[in-house]
Amino acid sequence: MKVTIVDYNSGNISSVINSFREVAKDKVNIEVTSDLNKIKSSDKVVLPGQGSFKSCVDALININGLVDTLNEFAITKKKPLLGICVGLQMFADIGYEETETKGLGWISGKVSKIDNQNGKYKLPHIGWNQLNIVKDSKIFKGIENNSHMYFVHSYEIIPEDKSVVSATTDYSSNIVCSVEKENIFGTQFHPEKSDKIGLKIIDNFINL
């Protein structure tokens, strides 16, 4: 099996690579590339993302054919794809960080700044917060409700169809922190930085 982490100049992805390699050991081949043919021939794809919504979308578009390849992989062929942090946010139709930017449109909805309630809540939302699992998700197999995950973000995805939401976390309001829509998975938190429980989620994704 081959799992590809898409390397599209979206910021620091070393930790994502390290964690997937730790989980995969020698059993699964972890590729890190933006090569379209390699992505097409993968069994699973990981879409990381750091920085702003706009900078990540721009970086995706900058690689000729990448958006089409991802659409084909996730939407036409329905192969498993995991978006992490801004990687998840880009599933939405539109994002409002820096400026209004079109996303991949895989999950109807928008990405807006977390309401800090006039300074009551510090932003970014940084640190360990708990999962409130609202529906069974394949990547939560063996994960207990209220497990702690590591977050760092100031924007949240707000899907129109709430049935895609698999977990929320409590910060200012119930922030969507995980989605599952058929073959498409996303986490707002960083499984690669969430200790053993995070690695378990990665393991679940690899073993789908």
Add this chain to the structure above:
Amino acid sequence: MLKNRIIPCLDVKNGRVVKGINFIDLKDAGDPVEQAKIYSDGGADEICFLDITASNENRDTIYDVVEKTSKKCFVPLTVGGGVRSVDDINKLLNCGADKVSINTAAVQDPIVVVNSSKKFGSQCIVVAIDAKKSGDQWEIFTHGGRNNSGIDAIEFAKKMEESGAGELLVTSMDRDGTQVGYDIDLMSKISSKVNIPVIASGGVGNLDHLVDGIKLGNASAVLAASIFHYGKYSVKEAKEYLNLKGIPVRI
């Protein structure tokens, strides 16, 4: 709910831990990778390396340390000390650091903070503020606390938030190494003036000081070095104590 974080800090010089945990079962007490692993296994919410390598020729040792640690520890890793440029930050992140803390360079050339947060995202840019009380205010020191910049710490903190810092690591120079507790006044003043998380540092001698840093200093996270060294307290004990005192922690 969001938990307050405990961040053990390791001083690293020429690729070796200077002061560290002294456990009998530790194969190599100077190995930063092994020490970081003990902390992360013990429940540390993040790990911080402060590179205090003085000579330029040994500067690259930290990259090797970060690379090896990031393959073993799956909690966030912050690296500071001698970070001067966007290029330095890029190298550390590529080696596996999750965040980089900038001190002297942020004071001398705040554009570094603007440019690096734009390039890599605010989430990985921590500005380290070394502040010392002067009359009824605090002034920023650079170069590991040797040079007084004369800049007001609170004004500087606000400026760093505007420049794109994701967090502030605030160290009281008056308290650092004294083990008498954080400068609560400094922490709470800065925390109330900025909307980004503040990490309190400098002066921890016991577990009550950690409690005070969060309850009175309004810090989102507490950083400590020496109390975790030589096994005085473990990270686990610290977390259990905070929990007992009603502070939300990840256990």
